[in-house]
Amino acid sequence: MKLASLRSGRDGKLVVVSRDLNRAVSAAQISPTLQSALDDWTSTEPALQALYAQLNAGECSEAFAFDPAACAAPxxxxxxxxxxxxxxxxxxxxxxxxxxxxxxxxxxxxxxxxxxxxxxxxxxxxxxxxxxxxxxxxxxxxxxxxxxxxxxxxxxxxxxxxxxxxxxxxxxxxxxxxxxxxxxxxxxxxxxxxxxxxxxxxxxxxxxxxxxxxxxxxxxxxxxxxxxxxxxxxxxxxxxxxxxxxxxxxxxxxxxxxxxxxxxxxxxxxxxxxxxxxxxxxxxxxxxxxxxxxxxxxxxxxxxxxxxxxxxxxxxxxxxxxxxxxxxxx
CATH class of the missing domain: 3.90.850.10 (Fumarylacetoacetase-like, C-terminal domain)
Structure with a gap:
């Protein structure tokens, strides 16, 4: 699984990124930020992995082009x-x-x-x-x-x-x-x-x-x-x-x-x-x-x-x- 944070406030907005780094999808329904995901990793990690699998399979209609220049630090x-x-x-x-x-x-x-x-x-x-x-x-x-x-x-x-x-x-x-x-x-x-x-x-x-x-x-x-x-x-x-x-x-x-x-x-x-x-x-x-x-x-x-x-x-x-x-x- 690959994770990134788009620029948004001080803590960014968590997104799941495809294996080839071409597409991304918001993870807001699971966790708004990477820090909050890590705080409850036992619960969030399986859900994030499932979203990652869907993204790589082309099954996320909400997916968008991933732009590294739009990223904050993860x-x-x-x-x-x-x-x-x-x-x-x-x-x-x-x-x-x-x-x-x-x-x-x-x-x-x-x-x-x-x-x-x-x-x-x-x-x-x-x-x-x-x-x-x-x-x-x-x-x-x-x-x-x-x-x-x-x-x-x-x-x-x-x-x-x-x-x-x-x-x-x-x-x-x-x-x-x-x-x-x-x-x-x-x-x-x-x-x-x-x-x-x-x-x-x-x-x-x-x-x-x-x-x-x-x-x-x-x-x-x-x-x-x-x-x-x-x-x-x-x-x-x-x-x-x-x-x-x-x-x-x-x-x-x-x-x-x-x-x-x-x-x-x-x-x-x-x-x-x-x-x-x-x-x-x-x-x-x-x-x-x-x-x-x-x-x-x-x-x-x-x-x-x-x-x-x-x-x-x-x-x-x-x-x-x-x-x-x-x-x-x-």
């Missing part, structure tokens, strides 16, 4: 957004570029931070940034959405609470990060709003590519029409999603609609390219002693997508342009 705002750094090879590379050793604990204890979930943005929304000097970077990631997860859940139990899967662009302002982390209190200003693919999919839609813990397909990231990388999201993922969920639920329950991110997808050796410019720059530093690839500029266009074995998009494409934000004068 969850326009969420109660909880926890982003991990599950590809430790990426962390190791970044630290190597600045001559720092990777602590052994990084291989056994996940890195996670809580991001801004008061507003997520849609797949075609602009990336508004006030200054290019802030070091504007994209980060292509896989995310999962959970239902209610009890505190103290093991990874085995956490696996059963994954309800939806999608992709995000977790924008980072790289030049603001060092000062923030230097305070030893985490990200804030350096992490603006995160954008989502047009749709989220239930695990059964992914077939053998989803093994219950990892998504084994290349994640494609392009800048201004040039492919920057397509690393396999299931490869070199040190901490799988059940492990990340269990880590986040160690001391408190997670509420329905919690978004858990993988962190920047990265493969050992980076032979398939990178899913962020920071990694590209680190590879340049290691190879030549200096980074030559700039961060993004106003007018740049970033695209993030994942294709199935037949070359068909699964979640739709994130397609964004970096724009110059002008703050109010008074």
């Amino acid at each position: 969850l326009p705002r969420a109660y909880h957004w926890a982003d991990g750094s599950a590809y430790v090879t990426h962390v190791e590379l970044v630290r190597k570029a600045r001559g720092a050793e990777l602590p052994e604990s990084f291989w056994t204890d996940p890195l996670v931070y809580m991001g801004a979930s008061d507003a997520f943005i849609g797949p075609h929304d602009d990336i508004d940034v006030e200054s290019e000097a802030w070091g504007i970077d994209f980060e292509a990631e896989v995310v999962v959405i959970t239902d209610d997860v009890p505190a103290g859940s093991s990874p085995e139990l956490a696996r059963d609470h994954i309800r939806l899967i999608g992709l995000v662009n977790d924008v980072s302002l790289r030049n603001l990060i060092p000062a923030e982390l230097g305070k030893q209190f985490g990200f804030y200003q350096s992490k603006p709003w995160t954008s989502f693919t047009p749709v989220l999919a239930t695990p059964d839609e992914l077939g053998d590519a989803w093994d219950g813990a990892r998504l084994h397909l290349p994640l494609r990231a392009s800048l201004n029409g040039k492919l920057i990388g397509a690393p396999d999201a299931g490869q070199d993922m040190t901490f799988d999603f059940p492990t990340l969920i269990a880590h986040c639920a160690k001391s408190r329950s997670l509420m329905a609609g919690t978004v858990i991110g993988s962190g920047t997808v990265s493969n050992v050796g980076s032979e398939q390219g990178s899913c962020c410019l920071a990694e590209v720059r680190c590879l340049e530093i290691i190879a030549t002693g200096a980074a030559t690839t700039p961060f993004m500029s106003f007018g740049d266009r970033v695209e993030i997508d994942m294709l199935d074995a037949n070359g068909t998009t699964i979640f739709g494409k994130i397609d964004q342009v970096v724009t110059h934000y002008q703050p109010p004068e008074k």
Whole structure:
């Protein structure tokens, strides 16, 4: 099943989207928003699946053409957004570029931070940034959405609470990060709003590519029409999603609609390219002693997508342009 939210108020209007992403139908008779559907997933999921089957069979007279540009984020705002750094090879590379050793604990204890979930943005929304000097970077990631997860859940139990899967662009302002982390209190200003693919999919839609813990397909990231990388999201993922969920639920329950991110997808050796410019720059530093690839500029266009074995998009494409934000004068 594939679900999206059309722009409507702050929480969007839930629609069911056909497998080929060509048609959609309102799910208002089942649940007005995705968050409300997740709040009562045991009841809403069978009804949504039935509507999805009707839509794919061409039996919905109310169906209409699906337009990704009309989409908000599937969850326009969420109660909880926890982003991990599950590809430790990426962390190791970044630290190597600045001559720092990777602590052994990084291989056994996940890195996670809580991001801004008061507003997520849609797949075609602009990336508004006030200054290019802030070091504007994209980060292509896989995310999962959970239902209610009890505190103290093991990874085995956490696996059963994954309800939806999608992709995000977790924008980072790289030049603001060092000062923030230097305070030893985490990200804030350096992490603006995160954008989502047009749709989220239930695990059964992914077939053998989803093994219950990892998504084994290349994640494609392009800048201004040039492919920057397509690393396999299931490869070199040190901490799988059940492990990340269990880590986040160690001391408190997670509420329905919690978004858990993988962190920047990265493969050992980076032979398939990178899913962020920071990694590209680190590879340049290691190879030549200096980074030559700039961060993004106003007018740049970033695209993030994942294709199935037949070359068909699964979640739709994130397609964004970096724009110059002008703050109010008074």
